Amino acid sequence: MEERILAYCRDRGLPEPRLTWGWIPFNGHWGIATSFFQLAAAEARAGGAKVNVGQRANELAEEIAAHLGTPEGFERVEAVKGYLNLYFRTAEYASNVVESALAEGPAFGRAPRLGQRVMVEFSQPNTHKAFHVGHLRSAILGDTLCRILESAGYDVVRANYPGDIGLHVIKWLWNYMKFHAGEKPEKDITRWVGDLYAEANRRLQENPDLEGEVRALYARWDQRDPEVRKLWEVTRQWSLDGFTEMYDQLDIRFDVYYFPSMVEDSGKDTVDELIAKGIAQDERPAGPVIVKIDEQLGLTQEKYRVLVVLRSDGTALYATEDLALARLKFEDYPDLVKSYYVVDVRQSLHFLQVFKTLELAGYDWAGRCQHVPYELVTLPGNVVMASREGTVVLLENLIREATQRALAVVEEKNPDLDPAQKLEVAKAVGLGAIKYPMLARENGKIVTFDWQSALDFNGQAAPYIQYAHVRANSILRKAGIESLDALPPSRGVEYELAPAEVQLIELISRFPKEVQRAASELKPLHIANIAYDLAKTFTDFYNDCPVLIADEPVRSWRLRLVAAARQAIANSLNLLGIRAPEAM
């Protein structure tokens, strides 16, 4: 097609146009479009004469439309306001889209394997602390990115990096040894652990004299006191068990766990290496070990500034551990083409510094490390969630509340459902309602959490998309179609499609491209958008186009379309980590 247009322009002595194709943005029309404003403008520049570009573009579009006639595979060609619109021969394309969605099934939208491995590190919760809604975004964003990258053809390693050492752990241990010795968590491990941490802080605030005891305990820790280390191991595991419960509920899993405690020593080795290479400057004991990155790079304007890689007392910092962790990841998986860090935006400079320092140290994989920043989840009034301030919404509470609320709605809407299924639906809906708002906005935008909108199951939200899936499923069930094999055979489209049908097919056809785009831009938002658009368009179809009572051949074709739409909706929900219930 492009060839013919280019040839036409050559023949006419027109400048070579740069054609960019897009979809025709009108509902119910299916095809591709390009504009001739650029060509008209180029022509005007070359000619030097004053012309009305818009008008000339339309003339060109009309000329070319006339020249093309109606090419093979297209139904209609028209020129409108400077655009050349090529309408697909609907029947043929519609059939291709629906049949490929049905044939590929759960793999619809998935790209062929690339044979390339990437790692995504996400959800770095602190052991010995509460898990609250503020921690949820990294977990959900990271999980969804993994699903998207996997679908785009990558082999994905899902990594977690829980903070298992530091002052907060010592405070917790101190409180436990002094006031809770011998106690064990029963259920709600994470809540119990979090409460003890809050209690520790309260005690220390009420009686600052006790901080001496905490410092003493820290010293014992540093000297690797066996009793302290043992207790740390046991209690750390409690926390991790609690996290695992939480991740299970959220349908999130990990392939590998890294811990600061694993890389504390190797981090110090890395710092020694940096000093030996002359990259880091050792100012101990008067000062810390630092890397003057801008100076190393010969920059006159400050960009990377100075990274402190080791405290003056020789103890490790976050940066110390991150240097070693980055190495460890590439030791474990030397073939990583990318090593992503899903961490909040406040650490942008930190990662810029760490990765640049590793590059200075000569590690060629340093350029493959990439920070994927996201903004925080705050409470109304821009209040940051902090366990010490008590300004948190606990994840358990949110899940429980959302699930209960969803259960109440199911009871009301669909009382005949099997009780076990009601619970299933409540979980799917409750969790979907929690996840969707975290994914349906730019990573760099703050999510303000409030109970009312978190528990609103109406409108642009996961339950709406799930409901569209349920309706599609319901039609097929009533038609007696239990599996795809029971669908009427494919005979192509033998009637003129309604606008709602064309629109639905167009969206289904766009789904695989959106997966690619979401993967290359690392933006789950695109999937959240296409999922909602699919649901919305299916609902329009549902209202406009009866299926079960339609005459043949309409009925048979629409049943296949419904099955294809159900598949596309299910696949998009799956990428978001949201379950698609059969009924609700």
Added chain:
RNA sequence: GCCCCUGUAGCUCAAUGGACAGAGCACCUGCCUUCUAAGCAGUUGGUUGAGAGUUCGAAUCUCUCCUGGGGCGCCA
């Protein structure tokens, strides 16, 4: 002081540099004897923070301001 992000309808957010800037929430008016009303239809609502520039064309790119948030040598 330097750097990053952000600003779109009353609120929360969308929008490959392109056709009338779209949804949801909220408000108001209707629609269950038709494939599940967690739905649908309709009404109301905009000088895309301001100003300049690039471009045939700018919410989108550049510059200068302004608003809000964040970061900047021993916190994580």
